[in-house]
Amino acid sequence: MARASSIYQEEVIPSPLRQIWLNFMSYPVAQLGLWTFLLFLFIAIFAPFLAPYPPDYQHTNALLSPPSWHPDGNIAYFFGTDDLGRDIFSNLLHGVRTTFGSSLIVTIFAAIFGIALGVFSGMSRGLKSSILNHVLDATLAIPSLLLAIVLVAISGQSLINVMIAVGIALMPQFMRATHTAVHHELSREYVIAAKLDGANQFQIFYNVILPNILDALIVQFTLAISIAIIDIATLGFLKIGAPAPTSELGAMLVDGIDLIFIAPWNVTFPGLAIFISVLAINLVGYGLQRAVKEGLG
């Protein structure tokens, strides 16, 4: 237990969430992940102000300029330029904005709907819960890539369609995690005690169950963001993601394939950006999981 640094000999016992936070911060790798995550968040919000050039501006005098640390590189184009003379650094910042930002938004929406449905199916019993679970199983079985393919086939290629497809694919995972957690808690003694005290369904959920499943939901949320980033980038890579003029990390990568021999930096940097952002989120998720486990034990 963390001892408050006061002159009094009292022991201050931190609240569960605060305890998890303290555990989390005592783990350096997780902290590193958190800072990287915040950095990416900062980039996603302020990319237009950080980027030295507009992402689609073509520097016709500097086609395929190598990164600045290369002997032929130019510091004006920090990570070099692509075959159309677009600055890769600016594109990368905007790509992070598209990929990372949209996956955050998707995950938030998927979490809201998925958790609501999961709570509903977890708290209910019998037929209602059963029907919900079957619809869920059927959606869970359709890979997100196929869903995106269908949406693109129906209503054309756009970033919104990709986000909807990824969101629909993520929702059942939230729903399942919530359903399991709620179900698990429902059979605990303190829930039965609350029931005997005459609490209604909503009170039981909000006051008794929710505080106890919140940590599991947070962990699920971080994992879902990393899945969303990979999915959006994958769809971009397969050319059914965000359409052409949008800077998107997966799409940047696939554009770079043709140049992989003469200008490998076109492939390396977008890939690294995806990798680092996903790794940071997974580190945060892992740190949270560990912190939650230690908080219990």
Next chain:
Amino acid sequence: MWFYIVRRFNLFVLTVAVLYFLVFLMINAMPGELATNISGHVNPSVEQHEQLVQQYQLDKNWFNQYISFINQRIHGDFGLSFTTAQPIFDEMLKVLPATIELCFYALLVALCLGLPMGILGAVRYRKFSDHTVLGISLIGYSIPVFWLAMLAIMYFGLKLQWLPVAGRLNLLYQVDAITGFTFIDILLSDIENKRLALRDAFSHLLMPALTLALLPTTVVARIMRTAMLEELNANYIKASQARGLSPATIIFRHALPNAIQPVLAQVSLQLSTILTSAMVIEVIFSWPGIGNWLMDAIYQRDYPVISAGILVCAGFIILVSVLSDIFLIATTPQRRSAVYGSS
């Protein structure tokens, strides 16, 4: 037990019915005429059109349409492909074995590498090798599979020239597709250089299978580690330690059989992720499987193929999850009561 199997089977039928309904809705939402999209006849004559309307009961209400849609699909009639005008079912039989082959070997690699990694991590809990296992699995889980595949092509395929970068078999070897699985086909065929052909097929398989295996390996390792840790903390392990059994006996004879069962169930839950990355891998390595086929279909707006692909992939995933569920229940009776209560 039988009660449970019947129950699971009921759930399977219901889930597939829901899946069919979702796909049916999708077909209705696709642009173009319904009779064309559902059957794949691009320009049907008047008689053909009449026949299609009869066949799919398009003049009745949506429920009749749905039932006859299921009826056609269950009897193996997936319609025609827009681009080749061939029956989709036949095309599917050609591409499906390639995907199954790729996924099978990738899963095999994943289990062979992931299980020992997980056991090692659990046994050496919070020691150096545990941290190494965790680090590797976190990094492996975070690498986008298409990026890794491209780096592998760039390095092993083009720079070192060790491995071929596309296809399943060199065109030098004329092997007839009997089963669709390369290795079996080569063994069945009567070509001269069987050994060379097998080696060639293996070198084609190596890079796609290994890149595809990375993600499931990390997942297996992490699940195995958690499950093993739980078992190692159980009382019966302490009891066997007190009786003086050797660590190897405790780990492999006592803890492992109990820990490995939830791992199989969890891996079957990951199947949809594995299938997605298998499709991406197929596109990158030009592997003639279902992913490549579907991507071609989407570029050409081939709606019957897309809907058939979804039905088959998702149906396969549901089937595997039900089978693994039944297997899990059959091997661990104490789980049965919990399952009765929950659903």
